[in-house]
Amino acid sequence: MGKSSKTAKADRRQVIEEIRRKQKGAQRRQGMAIVGVCVLVAVLIIGAAAYPKVREMIDTQKWKGKSVAEIGAKASVCGDVTEKDATGSGDHVPTGQQVSYKDAPPAFGPHWNEAGIAPAPIADRFYTSSSRPELESLIHNSEHGYTILWYDQHAADDTGEITAIKSIAKIMDANDTNQRLKFKAVPWTAKDAKEVGKDFPKGQHIAFTHWRVDPKTQKQYGAWQYCSDVSGAALQSFMDKYPFTDAPEPYAY
Known part of the structure; x- marks a missing residue:
């Protein structure tokens, strides 16, 4: 049914x-x-x-808790130190005037001279692209004996590399009781490369620079060392070889 x-x-x-x-x-x-x-x-x-x-x-x-020499990669990541004749000591150009530097990055040359601007204050050890002084200011620091660690955008984008650079800068600052560890870490930008007309050598993202005077001949030289990675060991060796005292104006800040 x-x-x-x-x-x-x-x-x-x-x-x-x-x-x-x-x-x-x-x-x-x-x-x-x-x-x-x-x-x-x-x-x-x-x-x-x-x-x-x-x-x-x-x-x-x-x-x-590490020393500068213990931070980053081994010194073998860096190439040989090179030098070339330097000029420009005491050659002050008006603040704001652009200087045509020939090296990437420059180690010497004409520069600005204005209190608080050029040279850049010694207490500032680490810079980003937004805080960095102009090249013309930094070259005045070089004249006063500073070793400058330059890092390119590749390094800037690498957190590990930037942290290592910051750590080096902090150690330099903490141990500089007499204000004589003249060191700055600064970015090398695309704008810089365009102005100079060249960039770091291929595969190199870090550069150390120094401006020295030969005590025997009084000739001046710019010194460079390029590295693929940050190396505190190489930096320490470079600064030992080029102390601030061998600069054109070593006792000026």
């Missing part, structure tokens, strides 16, 4: 209710999935923003 009309209606309601129940369950799962994806995306965004800071904290701890 066929089902009664009431029974058939009840069966249909049951089927409809089951369909609705399944639809609600699917919608619930879909909603939870959407929420889950949103949470995951938020976590990833926050994590990506926080990663450089976390990495810097880890790297800072890595170099804590």
Whole structure:
């Protein structure tokens, strides 16, 4: 016998209710999935923003308590030191006037001379592209015996490299009780490369520069050393070879 009309209606309601129940369950799962994806995306965004800071904290701890020579890569990542005849000592040009330097980066040449601007203050050891003095200011620092560590954009984008450079700068500052560890770490920018007409040698992202006077002949020389990575050992060796006292004006700040 066929089902009664009431029974058939009840069966249909049951089927409809089951369909609705399944639809609600699917919608619930879909909603939870959407929420889950949103949470995951938020976590990833926050994590990506926080990663450089976390990495810097880890790297800072890595170099804590180390000497300059212990920071970064081995000295073997750096090439030979080179020199060339230098000119420009005492050659002051008006502040704001651009000097056409020939080297990337420059170690000597004409420069600005204005208190508080050129040379750049000794207490500032580390600079970013937004805080760095102009080349014409930094070359006055070179005349006064500073060793400058230049880092390019490749190094600037590497948290580990930047942390190593910052750590070196902090050590120099902390141990410079007589203000004679003349050192600065500064970025070499695309603007600099364009103005000079050349960049660091291929594969080299760090450069050390110094301006010295030969005590016997009184001839002046610029000195360079390029490195693929930051090397505190190479920097220490470079600064031992070229102390601030051999500069054209060593006792001026």
